Amino acid sequence: MRAMARESFLTPANLVLPLFLREGRGERTPIASMPGQARLSVDLAVELAREAHELGVSAVDLFPALSDDVKDPRGSESTNPEGLMQRAIRALKRELPELMVCTDVALDPYSSDGHDGVVIDGRIDNDVTLPILAAMAVSHAEAGADVVAPSDMMDGRVRAIREALDDAGHTQVSILSYCVKYASAFYGPFREALDSAPKSGDKKTYQMDPANLREVEREVRLDEAEGADILMVKPGLPYADVIRRVRELTTLPVAVYHVSGEYSMLKVAAERGFLDYERCLMESLMCLRRAGADVIFTYGALDAARLLAARK
Ligand code: PBG
DSSP: OTTTTOOOOOOGGGEEEEEEEESSSSOEEEOTTSTTOEEEEHHHHHHHHHHHHHTTOOEEEEEEOOOGGGOBTTOGGGGOTTSHHHHHHHHHHHHOTTSEEEEEEOSTTTBTTOOSSEEETTEEEHHHHHHHHHHHHHHHHHHTOSEEEEOSOOTTHHHHHHHHHHHTTOTTOEEEEEEEEBOOGGGHHHHHHHTOOOSSSOSTTTSBOTTOSHHHHHHHHHHHHHTOSEEEEESOGGGHHHHHHHHHHOSSOEEEEEOHHHHHHHHHHHHTTSSOHHHHHHHHHHHHHHHTOSEEEETTHHHHHHHHHHHO
């Protein structure tokens, strides 16, 4: 009776696995703030992606961890055709052509200031940042990315990226927009993973106020009009009402990012014996589906896909 009356379902196809990249071969650097996660060299990232693909996970989402000597105020490494990101995209599409490759588009991994946009006189300059983001997206598309995911929260970047992609002949590359992204402390562990914490100030001039819900409609309308293909809400569980709101406002697919802090809370509580990680992960993911998410980005994607496969 319980199975018959069930309202929401979770399948591996709903999941996207974020991967942190590093230079080298056969290299795996564990991330202390995110137990079970590591920065991987491209060869090991391909192996993990292969397992995810075989289990039915839809996509990987790539983040490069770069050394300080390639970072500068304008993030010029982000468009290097031989950059870590571009090499990883090419390797994944060569080895696993059927696995979707999604790439994070923002300046923070490449910026000596650690911000998602260009910092000029202590302020984030929205409009100076737009062509840089657009060039980054084109560079990812050139390397073979299927989906570019701008996470920077600059105004007008979806249109700038869409026009640049189309002009470069990449009309088939999709834009997954971080449409509703809050200025959240739940990103804490991620900034250690990428060593990308802002050098000064915070991200509150471009990320949203956690107190706001009315603003969501404005963000959705803008990104739809600018040509987004998928809209993301971030973080996940504390913002379930926001996911529901976006689901009701748009007919586009809705994605959610179950972020680093949400993942690490479960892992660390489980390590101390206070929570059952697997059950709490599956419950969290189901709640995100129930709230209205079609797609879930989660560091638990492999764990969840393995559990779903074992249930069959
Ligand atoms: C930055 C970016 C962040 C995340 C994804 N892209 C961090 C931030 O905005 O500071 C967070 C992901 C996570 O916490 O898991 N472009």
